[in-house]
Amino acid sequence: MRENTESSVHFAVTIIGKDRPGIVAGAAEVLFQFGCNIEDSSCTILGGEFAMILIVSHEKPFSKAKLLEDFRSFGEKMSLSVFVRTLSSDEVHYHAPVGELCMVSVYGSDRPGIVLRVTKELAERNININDLNTKLVGTSEQPVYVMMLEAVLPDGVEIEEVEKMLEKLKKELNVEISVRSVTPVSL
Amino acid sequence: MSAQKIIVYPHPVLKKVCRQVGVQNEEIQGLIQDLIDTMRAGPGSVGVAASQIGVTLRVCVVDVSGSKLGKDANHGLLIMVNPEITKREGASTMREGCMSVPDYTGDVERATHITVRFTDESDTMREVETSGFEAVAIQHEMDHLDGVLFLDRIVSLKTGLFRRKKFK
Numbered sequence: 043m044r045e046n047t048e049s050s051v052h053f054a055v056t057i058i059g060k061d062r063p064g065i066v067a068g069a070a071e072v073l074f075q076f077g078c079n080i081e082d083s084s085c086t087i088l089g090g091e092f093a094m095i096l097i098v099s100h101e102k103p104f105s106k107a108k109l110l111e112d113f114r115s116f117g118e119k120m121s122l123s124v125f126v127r128t129l130s131s132d133e134v135h136y137h138a139p140v141g142e143l144c145m146v147s148v149y150g151s152d153r154p155g156i157v158l159r160v161t162k163e164l165a166e167r168n169i170n171i172n173d174l175n176t177k178l179v180g181t182s183e184q185p186v187y188v189m190m191l192e193a194v195l196p197d198g199v200e201i202e203e204v205e206k207m208l209e210k211l212k213k214e215l216n217v218e219i220s221v222r223s224v225t226p227v228s229l
Numbered sequence: 230m231s232a233q234k235i236i237v238y239p240h241p242v243l244k245k246v247c248r249q250v251g252v253q254n255e256e257i258q259g260l261i262q263d264l265i266d267t268m269r270a271g272p273g274s275v276g277v278a279a280s281q282i283g284v285t286l287r288v289c290v291v292d293v294s295g296s297k298l299g300k301d302a303n304h305g306l307l308i309m310v311n312p313e314i315t316k317r318e319g320a321s322t323m324r325e326g327c328m329s330v331p332d333y334t335g336d337v338e339r340a341t342h343i344t345v346r347f348t349d350e351s352d353t354m355r356e357v358e359t360s361g362f363e364a365v366a367i368q369h370e371m372d373h374l375d376g377v378l379f380l381d382r383i384v385s386l387k388t389g390l391f392r393r394k395k396f397k
Contacts, residue, residue, distance in 0.1 A: 143324075226324040226334035227298060227362065228273045229369040229379070 051104045052081070052129040054097055059122030061092040068116045073098060076112055086175075097129070104128075139170045142195045144204060145224045150217030152178060152185035159215055160189065163207055170194045187217075192224065232270035233263050233282040235328045243329055244376040247278075247285045250310050253352045257288065261308055261350050264290040271328055275299065276366045278373030281329050287311045289370040291363065298362040307357065312347035312371055314340075315356070323365050325379045335383035339368045 057069055066085060073080060073096075083096040100109075106126050113124045148160055157176060164171065173192040180186030195201065205221045212219050236242060250257055260279060268277045268290055275296050278289040292306040293299025319341030326334040342360040345367055349355050359367065369379060 224324050226326040227275075227296075227365070228271075228326050228328070229276055229366055 050099045050101050052097060052099045052134045053104075053106070054095070054127045054129060056096075056125045057094040057117075057122050058091055059117075059120055061087050061090055062120070065092050065120060065122065066094065068120060069094060069096075069113075072113050072116050076109055077101065078109075138172070139194045139196065141197060142201065142223060143172070143225045144193055144195060144201050145222055146189075146191050146193065146204070146208065147220050148187075148189040148191075148215075148217050150187060150215065152180075152187040153215065156187055156189060156215055156217060159211055160191075160208065160219075163211065164193055164204075167199060167207070168196050169199065169204070170196075231263065232266040235267065235271065235277070235281050236283055237329050237331060238378065242280055242283055242285065243373070243378060245280060245285045246376050247280055247287045247374040250286050250288060250348075253310065253348070253350075257286070257310065258350070260284055260286065260288055261290070261310075264288065265306070265308070268292065274328060275362075276370040277328075278370045280373050280376070287374045289374060291366045291370055293363045293366050296362065299366070302359075302361055303363050304357055304359060307347075307367070308350040309345070309347035309367075309370075310349070310352075312345050312367070312374070314343050314368070314371065315346050316342075316344035316358075318342040319360075321365075322384060323362075325365070325369060327369070327379050329373075330378060330380060333380070335379060336385045337369075337379050337382045338384045339365050339382075343367065345371075 055073075057065070059065065070080065078098045078100045081097045081099055083094065085092065085094040106128060109126055110124065116122070117124045146160070148156060150156075161171065161174075171191055171193050174189070176187065176189040178185055179188055195204065201221060201223055208219045208221060211217070263282060264277045264279065267282055268274045271277070273296070275293045276289060276291040279286050288310050289312065290306065290308050292303075294303045294305050317340035320338050321341045322336050322338045324334050325337045341364065342358075343364045344356060344358045346354065346356045372378070372382070
């Protein structure tokens with residue numbers, strides 16, 4: 043994210059609604075016409091819904107009410123929910139934790155509590171999740187749950203430790219779990 | 230000769246296709262030294278291509294011997310003039326970052342095993358067979374000679390900020 047300057051304001055926009063072509067283009071048009079810059083964003087299909095999360099900046103003065111007003115006709119036409127939240131200066135200046143990156147795959151027959159048990163173990167050791175997605179696949183008779191997450195290991199926590207601590211969950215949840223390093227290589 | 234400043238995108242030189250080196254003269258020797266010095270100066274750097282220091286000639290250097298991923302299997306310092314990959318096998322994905330594209334990383338698929346032919350610093354033709362991290366680094370640096378950045382090769386949307394802390 044670009045550094046927040048005194049002259050600009052940052053805000054988070056989330057948009058969600060039934061998937062169809064034109065949602066991103068429509069949202070981008072509203073933001074562009076309003077004079078906003080899209081900085082970081084992530085958009086994806088979840089179930090049949092298309093979900094957009096964007097960090098957007100705008101020169102001061104900025105009116106949230108006016109932006110929501112501009113989103114109204116587009117949102118109604120495409121049946122979307124639109125939310126806008128202004129970010130405080132410490133949110134804008136937040137630096138995500140650094141360290142070794144690891145990818146954790148968890149999959150197995152669907153059952154309640156998979157996300158909870160795995161993420162609780164990580165949170166208890168102060169391991170920050172960067173990215174997480176889950177998907178229900180398989181058949182209705184045999185639903186399979188797949189969760190992929192990427193986490194940053196704090197200093198002093200090794201990948202083998204993460205493997206070991208998740209090992210016991212394999213039995214408890216009857217799932218497969220694998221952990222591997224995805225720390226980028228600098229070239 | 231000395232370490233040069235790494236040019237960062239959007240400088241247009243990074244998208245230029247570099248020219249073949251004709252005869253190896255003092256100018257090329259100087260360029261080679263600059264590339265080595267620049268690589269040694271960059272924290273955790275395992276390779277530099279000429280276009281990254283603004284010279285559009287087909288020269289790059291690679292040395293993965295000091296890195297965690299490459300220390301067990303490498304050919305030491307490779308000085309490559311007019312490199313050419315003559316054989317590629319397999320495919321594997323690694324998350325790459327580049328000094329010329331700071332703060333961004335992405336998963337890139339490269340050949341696992343390659344044979345690369347080049348002229349070294351004493352104008353001798355060499356052929357090196359390699360795999361793993363060294364093969365990835367060579368392919369990454371050679372892409373620079375064709376004006377190709379890892380951004381052109383990202384295969385998955387899983388990207389993130391560059392974790393600058395651990396290089397080795």
